[in-house]
Amino acid sequence: MFTRYRSVLTFRGAWRFSLAAFVARLPISISTLGIVLLVTGLGRSYGLAGALSxxxxxxxxxxxxxQGRLLDRLGQSVVLPVVTGVYAIGLVGLVTATQSHSPAVLAFGAAFVAGVAYPPIGSVVRARWSHVLTGRPSDVQTAYALESVVDELIFVIGPTVATVLATQWHPWAGLGLALVTGVPGLLVLAAxxxxxxxxLQGRQQSGPRPAMPWLPVLVLAGVSFALGSMFAAAEVATVAFSAEQHAKSLAGVLLACWSAGSMVAGLATGTLSWRRSATTRVRVGxxxxALVMVPMSFVGSMAVMGVTLFVAGFAIAPxxxxxxxxxxxxxxxxxxxxGIALSHTGLAAGLAPGAGLAGWVIDAHGASPSYLVALGGGVVAALASLxxxxSFTAAASAHGTAHDVPVV
Structure with a gap:
């Protein structure tokens, strides 16, 4: 099962940049949760926590x-060190402003700076895979599946460790973990x-840039936006659910169950040859x-929620x-x-309304109803995918795409 994964990791520097990107990506699974844990751990509202997130x-x-365009034009070794420094300043400023009860505008400004600076690591590492595996389209598909599995792995590790640190040591420790993993990981990746x-500045340019197929790309970005809202709402709802069950320190474990299910499904997906097109799989997925979000509002115990989230996770990575x-x-x-950055942008942008709306519902009605926000995000994604x-991938392949590959 793992032969294909082992094969792609033997290419030029692949395991090194993949490992560095894994560490650099840990803040993705920690930052919004860390903000929620920091704010609520200091006795302030879920609404404020959701707004800062x-x-x-x-x-x-x-x-x-x-940032994606700058990375393409100037190179990763130039851009990543600069944005890493700004990210660190923003994160430290957010913790300081929140703990010192400074005016809210300072905390919001610091959160904004940190968010602006954190680079699209998913796009960065997938661009590297595409570069080192040029001419090997099937290996690129396997590498992309590997990165999706890594994405889930960080959501198994990050939330669990961040929650334990923030609840058992200090509320700022979750964001501290994002800082001490993200900064070194990004700097090593840049090196x-x-x-x-x-x-681009180092390439021979010839002819105009090829046209972007905007309609399907923007539809995929819209699907990603709705899914991002679903993920964020479910995350905030799960933290609140754990608190209502008097087990807030186990919120990270519940979220890890969700990601573990996704990781198992992702590992299997990377080894299969699919007869259905990628666009069909987007619709079905x-x-x-949306369907797996339906039971969440009716669960009343930590154990059942853990099992429910694990099963629900099987739909994420595929x-x-x-x-x-x-x-x-x-x-x-x-x-x-x-193109990759646009979907990553959709996912990231979707986190904001999902977290904010879920936080408002929690403050007004409690944790269980807030899972309906996640359900709504799934429904919107399903409708958008229609x-x-x-013919998106087939038509594009006929005109020359990133990799001329069979549909998987």
Whole structure:
């Protein structure tokens, strides 16, 4: 089962940049949860926690595509060290402003700065895979599946450790973990120059840039936005549910169960050859993600919630892998990073309304009803996926895309 994964990791510097990106990505699973744990741990409302999380995620969503273009033009070794320093300043400022009960505008400003600076690591590492595996389209598919599994692994490790630190040691410790993993990981990744794509400034340019298939790309970004809202709402709801069950320190364990289910499904997905197109799998996966959210509002115990989240997680990774596979197959090679960044932007931007609305529902009605916000995000994703043209990847392949591969 793991032979294909082992194979891609033997390519030039692959295991090194993949490992560095794994560490650099841990803040993705920690930052919004860390903000919630910090604010509520200091005795302040879930509404404020959700609003600060929204500030962070909106900023990150707005900056991802811009950063992606800068990374393409100037190179990862130039851009990553600069944004890493700004990210560290913003995160420290957020903790300081919140703990010192400074005016709220300072905390919101610091959260915004940290969000703006944190780079789109998913796009960065997938661009590296595309670069080192040039001419090996099947290996690119396996590498993308591997990265989706890594994405889930960080949501198994990050929330669990961050929650324990924040509840058993100090409320700021969750964001502290994001700082001490994200900064070194990003700097090491920047230093690994042998595997990074050649920046545009160093390439021979010929002819105009190929056209972006905007309709399907924007539909996929819309699906990603709705899924991001679902993920964020479920995360905040799960923290509140654990608190209501007098087991807030186990919130990270529940979230880890969710991600563990996704990770198992992702590992299997990367080893299969699919007869259905990636666009069809996006539609089916989005529908299943909405369906698995239905039982959440009716669960009344930690043990049952853990099992329910684990089973629900099986729909996550296959759906996300299908989204990135559709982009990889349907977007011209010269604009692949931009296309990936747009879906990452959708996911990040969707976190804000999901977390904010879930926080409001929790403050007004409690934890269980807030899972309906997550259900709503899944329904919107399923409906949006219906607008995705079935011929997207096939038509794009005929005109030359990032990798001329069979549909998987």
């Amino acid at each position: 929204a500030s962070y995620t909106i900023a990150n969503g707005l900056s991802s595509v811009v 690994l120059r042998d595997s990074q794509p050649v920046p 989005s529908f299943l993600l 759906t996300l892998i299908a989204i990135f596979s559709a982009i990889e197959q349907g977007v011209p090679a010269a604009r692949l990073t931009e 607008a995705l043209p079935s």
